[in-house]
Amino acid sequence: xxxxxxxxxxxxxxxxxLRGLKLRAxxxxxxxxxxxxxxxxxxxxxxxxxxxxxxxxxxVSATAGEISILGELSATSAARRRTGFLPEAPxxxxxxxxxxxxxxxxxxxxxxxxDLGAAVEDALGLAxxxxxxxxxxxxxxxxxLQRIGFAQAVVHDPELxxxxxxxxxVDPVGSASIGRMIQAMRAKGKTVVLCSHLLGQVExxxxxxxxxxxxxLVLEGAVEDVLSRRxxxxxxxxxxTPAARAAAEAALEAHGAKITSVxxxxxSLEDLFRELVTGSHDA
Amino acid sequence: xxDMKDSLRxxxxxxxxxxxxxxxxxxxxxxxxxxxxMVLSSVSLRVFDFGHGxxxxxxxxxxxxxxxxxxVLAVVMTAQLFFSEIxxxxxxxxxxxxxxxxxxxxxxxxxxxxxxxxxxxxxxGLQGVVLWAREQELILVAExxxxxxxxxxxxxxxxxxxxxxxxxxxxxxxxxxxxALARTFLFTVVVGSLAVVAGQLxxxxxxxxxxxTDSPIYAAFLWISTRLIPNLQQFNLADALxxxxxxxxxxxxxxxxxxxxxxxxxxxxxxxxxxxxxxI
Ligand SMILES: Nc1ncnc2c1ncn2[C@@H]1O[C@H](COP(=O)(O)OP(=O)(O)OP(=O)(O)O)[C@@H](O)[C@H]1O
Ligand SMILES: [Mg+2]
Numbered sequence: 001x002x003x004x005x006x007x008x009x010x011x012x013x014x015x016x017x018l019r020g021l022k023l024r025a026x027x028x029x030x031x032x033x034x035x036x037x038x039x040x041x042x043x044x045x046x047x048x049x050x051x052x053x054x055x056x057x058x059x060v061s062a063t064a065g066e067i068s069i070l071g072e073l074s075a076t077s078a079a080r081r082r083t084g085f086l087p088e089a090p091x092x093x094x095x096x097x098x099x100x101x102x103x104x105x106x107x108x109x110x111x112x113x114x115d116l117g118a119a120v121e122d123a124l125g126l127a128x129x130x131x132x133x134x135x136x137x138x139x140x141x142x143x144x145l146q147r148i149g150f151a152q153a154v155v156h157d158p159e160l161x162x163x164x165x166x167x168x169x170v171d172p173v174g175s176a177s178i179g180r181m182i183q184a185m186r187a188k189g190k191t192v193v194l195c196s197h198l199l200g201q202v203e204x205x206x207x208x209x210x211x212x213x214x215x216x217l218v219l220e221g222a223v224e225d226v227l228s229r230r231x232x233x234x235x236x237x238x239x240x241t242p243a244a245r246a247a248a249e250a251a252l253e254a255h256g257a258k259i260t261s262v263x264x265x266x267x268s269l270e271d272l273f274r275e276l277v278t279g280s281h282d283a
Numbered sequence: 284x285x286d287m288k289d290s291l292r293x294x295x296x297x298x299x300x301x302x303x304x305x306x307x308x309x310x311x312x313x314x315x316x317x318x319x320x321m322v323l324s325s326v327s328l329r330v331f332d333f334g335h336g337x338x339x340x341x342x343x344x345x346x347x348x349x350x351x352x353x354x355v356l357a358v359v360m361t362a363q364l365f366f367s368e369i370x371x372x373x374x375x376x377x378x379x380x381x382x383x384x385x386x387x388x389x390x391x392x393x394x395x396x397x398x399x400x401x402x403x404x405x406x407x408g409l410q411g412v413v414l415w416a417r418e419q420e421l422i423l424v425a426e427x428x429x430x431x432x433x434x435x436x437x438x439x440x441x442x443x444x445x446x447x448x449x450x451x452x453x454x455x456x457x458x459x460x461x462x463a464l465a466r467t468f469l470f471t472v473v474v475g476s477l478a479v480v481a482g483q484l485x486x487x488x489x490x491x492x493x494x495x496t497d498s499p500i501y502a503a504f505l506w507i508s509t510r511l512i513p514n515l516q517q518f519n520l521a522d523a524l525x526x527x528x529x530x531x532x533x534x535x536x537x538x539x540x541x542x543x544x545x546x547x548x549x550x551x552x553x554x555x556x557x558x559x560x561x562x563i
Binding site: 054057059060061075077078080081083085086087089090091092093095096104105107108109110149152 | 289292293296297300303304307308371372373375376377378379380381382383560562563
């Protein structure tokens with residue numbers, strides 16, 4: 001089976017200003033995103049992540065190169081029917097309620113009238129937005145906007161879900177719940193493409209990552225392979241005394257191994273935060 | 284034909300939400316109230332010539348309000364409905380769905396056109412009531428004085444509503460074509476307003492074109508501007524249709540209608556072609 005998304009030698013130039021100065025947002029990018037995995041697209045601000053996603057979805061035209069999505073050579077309406085998209089900093093029609101928006105998106109995505117009610121409720125449930133669903137979107141907090149955005153992206157049960165910074169502006173508890181939604185999608189066999197600056201979370205939820213810098217790909221691979229340093233080892237030891245330590249060091253040295261550092265393990269601020277805080281105050 | 288049906292449905296959904304957005308805004312209510320106030324205040328106009336001038340006064344005033352505020356609404360609201368989707372990036376969300384760009388633009392068109400349909404209907408309804416009430420009074424006055432009472436035509440009012448609605452449809456189509464090309468709301472409103480003014484004055488160019496001229500460049504300029512810009516003045520048949528001040532032949536109505544529809548379709552097609560290439 002073909003990749004969920006494949007990008008070959010993609011280049012995108014934006015023309016800015018009246019003199020038509022060119023800004024190269026993507027520079028000869030090639031990527032294969034396999035099906036059924038969570039794929040993280042990382043990189044500093046302005047490195048071209050969102051632009052790449054827009055080109056893949058046909059919202060912006062490529063200057064050179066080609067893409068294919070779900071086996072189609074461009075984002076045809078058939079391909080888009082099987083794809084869900086959450087844009088960055090999402091902002092939806094504020095005069096609609098959350099439920100109206102998700103319903104509208106479901107209709108546009110081709111959900112049959114008979115399945116509409118159930119699909120909308122499922123998506124709202126998955127995004128934990130049932131309670132606030134009847135409030136106008138204009139009254140939502142950032143976290144709720146991201147969650148309703150997630151709901152509208154998955155309401156038609158797409159094979160491929162593309163999320164551009166779904167955790168931007170969301171508190172750690174909310175981020176963790178978005179992380180769980182992503183894992184739920186993977187459990188259902190979906191492909192998820194994720195842009196995020198929360199590297200800790202990317203590390204937890206992604207199977208593969210790619211890192212971009214100034215429009216170029218600098219690294220791509222399975223998270224396991226990319227992160228593990230197979231030449232180094234970490235032991236966690238309890239109740240260690242100075243004598244035990246000296247003995248261990250001597251034993252290791254006798255085998256030619258060298259201890260380069262001894263530290264105390266730290267918990268992350270995120271873990272601490274989540275231990276102390278129970279949940280978001282959003283509905 | 285299931286594709287065609289799906290496509291129509293998607294267009295309809297876009298137009299429904301567009302309609303909803305427009306009527307939930309204060310701007311629409313504001314202009315509707317202004318227009319209605321203008322129609323109603325025409326009741327206070329009194330001209331003592333046993334009514335013939337008076338009905339014309341009322342009609343001129345009321346239809347003037349409908350015409351002016353309708354034009355403002357068609358330009359500003361259409362541009363706003365389009366740019367609120369682009370600037371708020373809701374267009375990104377929508378166009379990532381199996382929705383084609385022409386469907387999106389058509390949805391915007393029908394949504395805005397429906398809003399203006401409501402606008403024209405409400406104001407024309409009010410105008411009809413005002414004219415009718417005054418007509419009844421004037422009939423009594425005229426009878427006592429032994430003169431022929433003034434009348435107005437309900438059928439003519441209906442025809443005028445359709446013509447005005449069509450005229451506003453042409454304006455919306457022009458504004459959408461400009462929006463598809465423009466970067467900003469402000470630019471669209473300015474150019475759209477200029478286009479409406481040009482359309483109102485188009486008959487001047489048409490007149491000039493009919494006169495002989497030595498300069499082929501001038502003639503070509505006139506030819507192009509009379510083809511490119513629709514004659515919006517031709518829809519203003521209020522006096523003739525409603526008050527019967529002159530006879531309007533059926534053929535003339537049909538030809539005005541067809542010319543309006545042709546411009547409407549042409550500008551929508553142009554808009555869709557431009558919008559297809561736009562980067563969202
Ligand atoms: N419509 C546009 N016109 C001109 N330049 C643009 C446009 N969109 C993006 N750019 C430029 O292209 C580059 C890549 O932008 P992009 O939004 O893809 O970055 P990003 O990786 O998503 O960044 P962030 O992490 O901040 O979201 C930036 O330099 C940006 O200024
Ligand atoms: Mg981005």
